[in-house]
Amino acid sequence: MAMDALEQLAAKQEISEVIARYARAIDRLDEALLRSVFHPGSRHRHFYEGPSSDPDAPSSPGQPGDFVAFAFDELGVSSRTHHQMGIPLIELEGDDRAYAETYFTAFHRLRAASDPLAGPGAFDTEMDYFVGGRYIDSFALRDGCWKITARTGMTDWTRMEAPVSQGFFGIDAETLGRRSPDDFIYRHRDQ
Secondary structure: OOOOHHHHHHHHHHHHHHHHHHHHHHHHOOHHHHHHOEEEEEEEEOOOEEEOOOOOOOOEOOEOOOHHHHHHHHHOOEEEEEEEEOOOEEEEEOOOEEEEEEEEEEEEEEOOOOOOOOOOOOOOOOEEEEEEEEEEEEEEEEOOEEEEEEEEEEEEEEEEEOOOOOOHHHOOHHHOOOOOOOOHHHOHHHO
């Protein structure tokens, strides 16, 4: 039975929210939230190739078991990140499959070599690394939930430059973005 127009809109909205949760999970380093956007068995190809979210996947030094572990290793060398997602173009196929293309721009403040959390090849100063591209996703509806079953990240451009943060440190500390669970989003309902 084909979805009617209202069911199609609801499916597209749920898929859009999965994409938004991915951005929050990556920038806040929220492991549980990041794992929640992928169906079991999901595959990933974006600076990493393998399972998207399989906490039991074997890992070895320099080879994380899944994308989530890879992302946390990679993003740990950044003091902050920001993933901006464009409006996804979602194409439904039948009642339980969909495809989405979502443009993104990502910012990473890379730690300086003197920082103990800096990655290999770090520069003497912090650096700003920008990436622009697209996520090409396959989605499936399983057990009433739309989630990603395959993601390929397309890189359209990159840029690396020394940081310029004039005025950044004059911002109220309470309103500076932080990683999970210290970010305001995790406690804003308590106010």
